Amino acid sequence: MRKRLIGVAAVAMVALMGVAQAQDKKTIGVSIPAADHGWTAGVVFHAERVAKKLMEEHPGLNVIVKTSPDPASQANAVQDLETQGIDALVILPSDPDPLVNAIKEVKDKGKFVALVDRAPSSNDNSVRDLYVAGNNPALGEVAGKYIAEKTPEAEVVIIRGLPIPIDQQRQDGFDKGIAGSKVKVLDRQFGNWNRDDAFKVMQDYLTKYPKIDVVWCQDDDMAVGVLQAIEQAKRTDIQYVVAGAGSKDMIKKVMDGDKMIPVDVLYPPAMVGTAMELTAAALIDQVPVSGNYILDATLITPENAKNFYFPDSPF
């Protein structure tokens, strides 16, 4: 009974606010994790960049960007945004499952919810209207296919991230990408998505294997350590390194035609901007956008690199 009452009240409120705001202003709340490493720093940069652009393009639109260091404070931030009166929420949850309830609360009030990158275990339309994400299995698969095509008999060493599901998806994707080719995986070890750890792992690979053709380290931060280790060992057998994400330093190397970094695989922090643009389209132009929007893990080559290059981004 009480629930129904609250529901009725909420519907009434939404209707009232809808009437009040239909003509003048729409507000989009954006909740993202604080910048604690390269990729999230990129998320913050792109969220703020796109927020500014959207407000310039649509004078009636207000976009509020909030960053939070952990799931608990992000839940609070979502509540704060809601009390400020938002029409839509774009959220990249630092940890999706603990935040499901906070998101559902907004959704139950009839607001448009766009979820970015990290999906909770039950990712359906009771939680969100729109889901925008990169493609982790494809990130591995694209890298695997590229290696299988360019160097069909390569002996590859792999540096993994952390033992979490995303990393496993990337590994499985890679195995799918090289399936049927003669590419041989010599070793897989964890580098914790950390430059210094990747440096150590690479040094040890160089000691362990007298001949390595290709390194797949699936992350641009780790590639920094890998390149230093190779340079120090003065080894010439390594033909190239395949990283991933799309940091400005690695994309610059691709643009400049660096032999060691011929390509990069995209897993862009700018995807938060995709979600914001689509949300604005739904709010203002009333185009249907609900559903899943999975970005390709695009292979960045010297030809298309400039489309993904943001020299001002911290990442």
Added chain:
Amino acid sequence: MTETAAATAKARRSWKDVDLRAVAPFVALALLLVLGAFANPNFISVDNLLNVLTRSAFIAIIAVGATFVISAGGLDLSVGSMVAFVASLTILFMNSGAISDPTMTIVAAAVLAIAIGAACGLANGLITTVGRIEPFIATLGTMGIYRGLTTWLSQGGAITLRNPEVQSLYRPIYFGEIFGVPFPIYVIVITAAIGAFVLYRTRYGRHVVAVGSNEDVAHYSGIPVSRVRTLTYVIQGLCVAVACLIYIPRLGSTSATTGLMWELQAITAVVVGGTALRGGVGRIWGTVCGAFILEIVGNIMLLSNFVSEYLLGAIQGAIIIIAMLVQRSLVRKS
């Protein structure tokens, strides 16, 4: 207990067991070398061993400072964050182009790093002694502060050394060799030698150990306890700065995750090296050996083919405990 009585008691005790205790970490190290040679024949190659010794430099140098702090009965959890903070500020200074000559830039940056390191250490020391806050909590606080400031400076991204001239001039500090031995290994030996001299041969060093073994007795013997303690944190800060100076040229950049968990590695190195966590005993050379042990364990795991990558952490933990048990049994037998 008067000072002379304490001193003679100490001298007698040390004659009995100091040798074996000091030797024990090196025995553990030797056993690990044998194990490593079985795991992979490449392990024992000169190149690999030099690689491992070189990259243990950061932890070894930081741990020399930690030996002082821990011997005096303190603890410093902020060293990992401090590395990130000092290194970031140093890189920002070099990027600022305040001095046009690259050589002078590096010299000035080195002086600056050492000053910042000492200041960070002094802050830790004053908070624990003047502020009378438990070192665990005080340095847990500064750990958050230094890490947070680094994240803020880098906006969550990376701080990279931009000037190519400075870069090429600075690079040999990590990658360069003298008589075939990488430069950082000399830095470890020199830092440890200075540390050992101060801890074993100076009055200050004896005060550190006295304060660590019994604060009250030290106080009544007229030792300025607070000043001795504060200085140990300054020494720790100086060691962090030295570690930063050889860390920066390796990757030429820092990020918000630089030096994550290094404080625990440094403390482990100190304890594996035979220094008591409760204070009162300090073993500089044992600490350096402890740092080598930590790095070699990781290296052996990676080079061997029979350990699953998911089990690395478990096996590393087990090897450290076994190394400690070997040490203890050696000491008991004597």
